[in-house]
Amino acid sequence: MKYSMVNCKECEEKFKNYVDLHRHLRSHKMLLVDYYHKHYPKKDLLTGEFIKFKNRDQYLSDDFNTKTNMKKWLKELHIEKAREYCESILLKRKEDKGIEYAPSQVELRSLLSPPTQYFNEIFSDYYDLCDTLGLKNKYVNPTKVIDGKEYDKKEYKILIDTREQKPLKFDRETVLQKLDYGDYAFSHSEHTCNCHIERKSLADFISTMSGGHDRFIKEIERAREENSNLIILVEENLNNALGFKYLPHISKKIKASPEFIFHRVRNLIQQYSNIQFLFVNGRKESSRIVELIFTCGCCYKKIDLQLAYDNKVL
Structure with missing residues (x-):
């Protein structure tokens, strides 16, 4: 096998990959951050400060240290x-x-x-x-989600998986039933394009996207094989989810970083067209959203749910 060799900029010794190079830097008594600042200097486009180093890919791709800096720079x-x-x-x-x-x-x-x-x-x-730009579109801009008043009848019920430990409360009748995937479904699945909703607390979400990742992929693929759509509904707003390492009730229990978790989320979104992730403000909002999605027909498939929620359309 032919390798693309990596040179050490300190001594020009060649290595098969960056892992070996980074290990070699110990012989120069150099930290990774010092090596990259010296040989690959990158500055925040707004402040001129060095880009903070977390890992090689992040350092070489980032143009700012914070989103606030990016917003200020773009505004100018x-x-x-x-x-x-x-x-x-x-x-x-x-x-x-x-x-x-x-x-x-x-x-x-x-x-x-x-x-x-x-x-x-x-x-x-x-x-x-x-x-x-040659990118395929899954969605259209959200305007108004159908309110689904025609589903305000007793025969339309929400199915709750028997293994759901903390069921949400709804204004309509519910039925406990074993579901093959997800925690919630609609009694008349043909009206929802076979939509299932997987409810997650923030801690559950992080656990699923780290240690439970492989099992979760099998669940997504099982849903896809049965022509089902799976929505992962997280009972936490997206800002908190992105910064969970700063939440004391979460950070002490979790070793994975937000960057690692959301890297996996992005990969899943690109790989599977039958899933969406949606982050909302708590359990009460989760109940409202579940019922709204199940009673909007199949319109949830046409819109980016997080964008609709952020725009207060959902």
Whole structure:
């Protein structure tokens, strides 16, 4: 096998990969951050400070140390320059990560990128932009979610999996029933395009995306084989989920980083077209959202649920 060798910039010794190179740096008594600051200097485009080093890929891809810096920098730019920069973010994801679909709101907000709303603001339509860049669109811009008043009848019930330990409360009748995947489904699945909703606390979500990742993929694939759509509903707002290492009731129990967890989330969103992740403000909101999704027909499939929620359409 032919290897693409990696050179040490301190002594020019060659290595098969970056893991070996990074291990070798101990012989120079150099920390990774010092090595990359010296040989690959990258500065925050707003402040001129060195980009904080977490890992090689992050360091070489980030242009800012915080989203606040990015927002301030973009605000100072002429709109044409802002457009060029935002296009470059999407093209870089397409070329470096090989993504096929327009990044969803969860993907964009978990990256050092503006959210979908900013793209809509400067380009008029985010999805049109993605189309011109060769990215496939799963969704259209959310406007109004159908209220589903025709489902306000006794025969329409919410099914709750028998293994659900902390069931949500609803204004309509519920039935306990073993579900093959997810925690909630609708009694008339044909009206929801066979939608199932998996409820997660923030701790459950992190556990699933770390130690339970392989089992979760099997669940997604089982749902796909049965032509089902799976929504992962997390009972925590997205800002808190992205910064869970700062939440004392979470950080002491979890070893995985937000970067690791959301890297996996982004991969799943790109790989499986039958899933969406949605982060909401607590259990009461979760109950409202479950009922709304089940009674909106199949319109949830056409919209980015997190974007709709952030825009207060959902």
